Amino acid sequence: MTVVDPATADAVAAPAPAAYRLTGVVKTYQQKGRIVKALTGIDVEIAQGDFVTIQGPTGGGKSTLLQLLGALERPTAGHVVIGDTDLATASAGQLERVRATEIGFVFQGFNLIPTLTAAENVDMGLEPAGLEATERAERVRDALERVGLADRADHRPGELSGGQQQRVAIARAIAKRPRVLLADEPTGNLDEHMRDEILGVLEQLGAEGLTLVVVTHDSAVARRARRRLRLDRGSIRDITR
Numbered sequence: 366m367t368v369v370d371p372a373t374a375d376a377v378a379a380p381a382p383a384a385y386r387l388t389g390v391v392k393t394y395q396q397k398g399r400i401v402k403a404l405t406g407i408d409v410e411i412a413q414g415d416f417v418t419i420q421g422p423t424g425g426g427k428s429t430l431l432q433l434l435g436a437l438e439r440p441t442a443g444h445v446v447i448g449d450t451d452l453a454t455a456s457a458g459q460l461e462r463v464r465a466t467e468i469g470f471v472f473q474g475f476n477l478i479p480t481l482t483a484a485e486n487v488d489m490g491l492e493p494a495g496l497e498a499t500e501r502a503e504r505v506r507d508a509l510e511r512v513g514l515a516d517r518a519d520h521r522p523g524e525l526s527g528g529q530q531q532r533v534a535i536a537r538a539i540a541k542r543p544r545v546l547l548a549d550e551p552t553g554n555l556d557e558h559m560r561d562e563i564l565g566v567l568e569q570l571g572a573e574g575l576t577l578v579v580v581t582h583d584s585a586v587a588r589r590a591r592r593r594l595r596l597d598r599g600s601i602r603d604i605t606r
């Protein structure tokens with residue numbers, strides 16, 4: 366047993382806390398009576414504040430892993446620990462809380478509501494967090510400012526470029542002030558110029574301490590990550606060099 370003297374405990378450098386700790390993670394799906402093994406026993410730790418990309422062939426398990434990291438699914442076996450919540454044992458209410466406050470999502474197709482303005486779309490992302498109106502308005506303004514779109518708050522998605530639409534989607538994801546941003550092919554629908562625009566925004570958020578986990582086929586995106594993982598047939602490998 367280790368005894369820590371409370372008077373000196375603060376002086377000891379604490380290790381960077383893990384955003385995620387995965388051990389022996391298996392995920393299987395039933396499909397027409399067959400069992401599909403999407404993840405075959407994954408062990409990986411992701412440090413708070415890291416910028417990690419996940420590459421690999423279609424069907425390799427990338428989206429499945431992201432669903433687990435997003436607390437949208439539970440593992441079939443093994444443990445997915447987010448901060449200090451273990452998905453394997455947490456209640457449905459705890460998972461809902463984790464999703465509402467700790468994790469932001471960004472998708473390839475932006476998933477904005479076309480009839481709502483940028484500000485209204487960002488506000489939608491705050492609905493589950495249960496904040497009061499003034500706090501919500503403040504967070505919407507702040508999030509749009511952080512992605513460089515303060516002057517586009519009243520524009521609808523159809524009046525914005527693809528890169529700007531994806532920046533609205535990022536603002537929606539960060540307005541809840543999550544610890545982690547998960548992105549599935551966030552630049553997949555964008556040309557090179559807009560991709561660089563999105564990469565710049567992601568790197569800025571990373572510099573401010575947000576943990577980034579980005580699934581990508583784009584090697585230009587992966588080159589900018591601090592750590593690169595590859596998922597192939599449900600097993601993971603670190604390919605950082």
Ligand SMILES: Nc1ncnc2c1ncn2[C@@H]1O[C@H](COP(=O)(O)OP(=O)(O)O)[C@@H](O)[C@H]1O
Nearest residue numbers: 394395396401403422423424425426427428429
């Ligand atoms: N909801 C599901 N039901 C049945 N099979 C699924 C489901 N989601 C994914 N799979 C299967 O799991 C494997 C991994 O899929 P996925 O995680 O989507 O890979 P990737 O995102 O790398 O293309 C594939 O064989 C896929 O068909």
Ligand SMILES: [Mg+2]
Nearest residue numbers: 424427428429
């Ligand atoms: Mg996928």
